[in-house]
Amino acid sequence: MMCSIYKSAKKPDTYLYVPYETDFEDLPEGLIQVWGEPELVMHLDLNERQSLALCDIAEVKAKLEEEGYFLQMPPSEEEIAQLIAGKK
Template sequence: MHCDIYKFPKHPDMYVYIARPDYPDDTDEIKDWLSVLPKDFRAGLGTSKFVMHLDLSNTKKLARVDKEEVLAKLQEKGYFVQMPPADVMRRQAEIRAKEAQDNKYD
């Protein structure tokens, strides 16, 4: 299974894998590969940045997620969202909460 991986500046350490089951035969026309994402979810992501193309059949393991889970979601939904590790999410939430609190008193 081939996939493309994107990141989003508004969401550090989050990556979205998009299935490319017909690769390389799907490259003749320009497509919006991110259109498989639910509209509300995609709207909240902001601008995407292409990271890389990956052939999962030639990849033994992935750094932060289980390869089999990624493959299952790609086949089921056409995409997989790799969330940041829990400690990173907690730190980001603390920063946003502090910023909101500081802005309240400006």
Template sequence: MKHLVEIFCSSRKQEMYLYVEKAKGLADVPEVLLQQFGEARSVMTLVLDPGRKLARADTTEVLQKIEEQGFYLQMPPTAGELLRREGSRE
């Protein structure tokens, strides 16, 4: 099943993103999370289906979380992930 998803970046934490159904926007995101997230700036809208690949998130998990709780929160990469990312560029 395809979903039209909007992705927001956090003004407070670099590389932290919220994925939500485009039609609902941020309505299902808890207020406490929005306060910690800071200003939510829309960065992208895309059609997601289980066959689509995302750079740092599992598409099936993203869609499942959006369906269950109304959003998916992508946390910034850990130090180990950043080191692996830098190592793969060399």
């Protein structure tokens, strides 16, 4: 499953995963209003990966199939502490 990852111009450390070559006009209008101008970070084949750094890859795939996008918000302080401790 190929996807494109964009970062938000308005929300730091917030990323939007969409199926490859998604038309942004097909996404919810409220999301785009809050998001701002998308900036492409990379294209990624999720089938060639077993994990992602800050999100559950199975959840990302499911959201892409069900809703057409996955929104990655910045990690909380607790999530950062868990990552540092190697518990996540």
